[in-house]
Amino acid sequence: MSLALKALKKSPWVFHVNTGACNNCDIEILDALTPRFDVERFGIVLVGSIRHADVLLISGPVTRNVLPRLKRLYEAAPKPVKVIVVGACGCRCGIFRDGYNIIGPADKFIPVDAYVPGCPPKPETIIAGVVKVLGTL
């Protein structure tokens, strides 16, 4: 394993993408970043700019409007970048699968490395998902 990848495991910077979620998963993602769970112990930081991101945390099914933005975000992220889908809707569209504006889960359009199911998943589950992705590096 190269030194850069080893360092990447120690400091994954997370960028949060909402592709049309009901905001439930987003609240849980923010919970995972609170002092109670303190993910900065493992170097995990929420960043504001896609250019700083190592991990894309996607919540929600992909809507028609957001698809071009999602593709551009994935292209704009400096590689290597890992993609994690959070929530039942992100994995298989969940209760929104028959919606008129839903065109499918995120893995139809960009490569996804991990799925964290749940409606919404607990913060512990989200952290476990991130750890599993880092284990595959």
Add this chain to the structure above:
Amino acid sequence: MDAAKYLLNFLIFPGFLFTAVVGLLATWVDRKVTARVHWRVGPPWYQPFADTVKLLGKEIVVPAGAKSTGFLVAPLVGLAAATLASTILWMANLYPTASFVGDSIVVFYIMTIPAISMIIGASASGNPLGILGAAREMKLLTAYELPLVIAMLTTVYKAHSFSFAAILDYQAHHGVMLGSFSGVIAFIVAIFCAQAKCTMLPFDIPEAETELAGGSHIEYSGAPLAVVRLNMGIMFFVVPVFIITMLWGGVSLEGWRILTTILKYVAIITIMVLIKNTNPRVRIDQAMRFFWGPMLILSIIAMILAVLGY
């Protein structure tokens, strides 16, 4: 022979290598103290080094609308300037014969170059938020420089010299500047200006993570981002050392004085981190009013007290 020695001083000690390592450790102290204020555990000590190595290994993205030369060269110019400022400062502190006439002026203006390089880099990035960050950085620069210059002039007036050697010599014989009324007021002004110089809250207006999503370094990725962050770490090291030299008797690595040096430095950065963690971000107009109002008046009072001999 001399050239090789100067190059060694610039690259190893007390230049790039020393400054970068201590600067990155200082950013860890910042993050750790912040975590303790939040009642968290915080990152391990090697976190800034892991961040830097990771960023060096990532892809470098140059946006389509960017002028790539200015965009990529600007952080390196800032890094070179910050390192040079640290080298001159430490050489003058460790070997008084290395000090020259007016080196405090040289260090003072070299310390503004990292901010100017960020303005150039952000303007070249072609990102509207980056350009907004650059404009704010420029306004902030004009705001904090004036009070800081006048605060530092109190020391220069008392020591009757612009060279670090004479300033340190004066403080060794007449007691540190911080022991006098004018010195205390100048120190307060200098701490707030250092806060703005390191772009820490409440003056992180050019970066404004929640508002401009990174502002002046929004478009940087990979190795250039590592250099930008290294720059910020080095400035977090150089500015407090400059204040210690001008107002608090200087730094030293001899015998037990190494301990007082570390204590002085950690005291200053702890004050800065506590200010950072207990204040919200101010608007750019509030910041300018703060520096051109209360801070300027305070620094002028310090200057008048120094002239009167307090």
